[in-house]
Amino acid sequence: MSRSESPFQLDELASHLGGKVRGDGACLIESLATLEEAKKGQLAFFANARYLNQLKVTQASAVLISPEYADAAPCSVIILDNPYLGFARASHQFDPTPDVCAGIAAGVQVHAMASVSATAQLEANVTVAEGAVIGDHVYVGPNSVIGRNCRLDAGVRINANVTLYDDIKIGENSLIHSGAVIGADGFGFAPNAGKWVKICQLGGVSIGKDVEIGAGTTIDRGALSDTVIEDGVKLDNQIQIAHNVVVGKNSAIAGCTAVAGSTKIGAGCTVAGGVGITGHLNIADGSHITAMSLVSKSVSKPGAYSSGTGLMPSKQWKRSVVRFRQLDDLAKRIKSLEEKIETSKG
Amino acid sequence: MSRSESPFQLDELASHLGGKVRGDGACLIESLATLEEAKKGQLAFFANARYLNQLKVTQASAVLISPEYADAAPCSVIILDNPYLGFARASHQFDPTPDVCAGIAAGVQVHAMASVSATAQLEANVTVAEGAVIGDHVYVGPNSVIGRNCRLDAGVRINANVTLYDDIKIGENSLIHSGAVIGADGFGFAPNAGKWVKICQLGGVSIGKDVEIGAGTTIDRGALSDTVIEDGVKLDNQIQIAHNVVVGKNSAIAGCTAVAGSTKIGAGCTVAGGVGITGHLNIADGSHITAMSLVSKSVSKPGAYSSGTGLMPSKQWKRSVVRFRQLDDLAKRIKSLEEKIETSKG
């Protein structure tokens, strides 16, 4: 089954996804949709019991569903143990992104000492600097800049307007979104008589395979050795990764999170959006940090961690803010009351 | 009165703004300035009683002012009910941005199957992909990239180094600032045996008319249906809008705020800078969220909301932070003291 040659027969999709059809296996699926918005010719998925009411009235031609809920569907189904995973896999069949089409567009500048695979595609106005090596089936979108000695392994996709500084290594099948900047100088200065003396950032950035890096995300080069993003890591948009950070295998970080220099995030972590992690920390494998938390100490035990306060009407919030400033005093007054009560009893 | 043909006579400006001159209507206004910095030949505005002392000594040739304060000005005035609005309107007269000048610069690449209005202006190195439609009087700044099947309606302005992925629709007179990335993949993955399987993001982005989108702001494409920015919305710099978010009509969001997937922000909201709004929430029309708040539950009633704590000397702050961790215990000890006191009275 070739990608994007929709419509597909339901039977054909089921066999591709390793599921079992109940209902009309010959029905044609043109696209995917949510339970709520799906119409005839569309395939939806049911992966959360919360949406049972939507399932019961869906207009979809078919639904990806687990065995225990299959009876509740008002239409044909593909039965799978993990319908959400099935949906993820199905989405690739309907992805309209054109295949990489080997060739070099107008306005591209490739340095004489760079190497570009004959199967790579470089879009308009891309520049490739000295010593760079562009692997097989690599795609580089319009106006992206590839620095000296960069190495893009097979199947890497760099979208438009990406900047790779010098010495960036990117493993197979990784995807970099527009506006990302990989390898800018880490923020390193030595104070001297009220001014700052720059510490030249002499390391690079090493990115594993199957990594995704979101739009506008910045990953600084290391001061001496490399900043490292391990295999399978997923970084959302506008994340800031400082010099010499290590993000461990298959960790996922949501938008607008910032990680300060030399911090090591373990494998299999999830970090929600807007989190700040200060420098030189270790975050244990399997840690989960909730949105907008400040992490200023290492996390040695996997688990879920949070900081901050919850939303309140601003007027009441102002009163809590005042009291937060008095908290130590309030705690001491409680202690003192407890002693007085003890004494009066005695 | 044509834009930018300054100097203007005060009378001329007043008539354009719908105000009434008191003083020298023939005086020439060359530019705008604040009350504090204005000199001869400049027009200032008085919109906040807090600046009354500055008004009294301003060197401006004229001031935009409301009737009740007109007597306090030491110079000519244009009397208006809403001087701040008058100032906003006057600013357009002094805007030096050149008019759109139809034509296609050197290095531009327009796909044979794209359509570009004869009145549009494409600056150097712009690329326009297959199926894109560029409307009348559209401006696209240098090095911007317009993806497949994008539709830019009349009067849209895209500044330099903007990236529009495929399937982005932008309504009349909207303005996109440099470094913005519209339509990168939403952050969607299904977990599978410790790894992440990408969910292809098959929706687009639909942006209304009279929208402004700040520098470095990222708006992800929808997973299945579109991410939606309604008419009149104003987004500041470095905002992150995740897939399938809806931002309602005329809402304004300040810099560095992040909105997670599928959240719906109502109409007429203001969200201050650095706010984080988690996914799948509904924020009521007319809500106002203060700076750096975390919104992790839906807001059903309009009003002002906040979270976080206030600034303190770091040394005292550390003590409050320790006590915050003990808050539940402290509250229970208060309860216990109350019971003991009750008992001892009894």
Place this chain on the structure above:
Amino acid sequence: MSRSESPFQLDELASHLGGKVRGDGACLIESLATLEEAKKGQLAFFANARYLNQLKVTQASAVLISPEYADAAPCSVIILDNPYLGFARASHQFDPTPDVCAGIAAGVQVHAMASVSATAQLEANVTVAEGAVIGDHVYVGPNSVIGRNCRLDAGVRINANVTLYDDIKIGENSLIHSGAVIGADGFGFAPNAGKWVKICQLGGVSIGKDVEIGAGTTIDRGALSDTVIEDGVKLDNQIQIAHNVVVGKNSAIAGCTAVAGSTKIGAGCTVAGGVGITGHLNIADGSHITAMSLVSKSVSKPGAYSSGTGLMPSKQWKRSVVRFRQLDDLAKRIKSLEEKIETSKG
């Protein structure tokens, strides 16, 4: 001693750095490394007593070190009063960035009314608009855009994919990283009948000398007068500086911090990452703000300031969040208990 002509003799480096060799002054140094990772042919530095154990077993050929620790090194040393500063200076000797190489690459568009020094280097696809003045030895990286009437003084370095709007002035030897956007419109609108009327942003941006601006950082143009970044300021990645902000001499701001309109940050301040500073404030010279703090009032006294709460297991955190909402009530109950105890004693 010319930059990047390594290896250097240790004697030669010591004399360049103003230090004194103890040990083998003829040994060759090829590169820099940390104490922990250094091997033969590498120079490390010892600047923090915490790493004394690493010093004792380092494999480095030599170490930059202060007099009091020199005896603890197992290798040759360069003795300096400030080894960290020595390291910063040494890093410049090993920086592989090529010198500016005068010339204009293919695809560059320079307006007939712009002025470019014969010693400047413009990389591929750079555009330079009308009235811009590019000084001696300026470097502009691929695909960067220089707006009308910009002025880049001698030695300025603009990396790839930078956007300078019109009227941006940058002082000598300043460095702008990729994805930075300088001079986009400040976020200014007057409300009118539920909609927003744009206030055209008529000021520019004035950046001093020896300034560094990180990747993806945005600095808005002023509404009427300029936004100002003074000499020696260091801004990390993804910082947002709103219109008419002033950042004072030699202040350093870490990643993802946002400063709202018209705020004045004094000289010699340090602001950590993820901080939010609201508009129209004054921050005293020599203030230090810790990570992710919200600054919503002016700071009149230098010192260290913080806000927020510390990281906790999410389950306990939720209980503290509930109690934070009750803080004012809790405080009143303590007060009431104190009065009752007083009374019962009386």
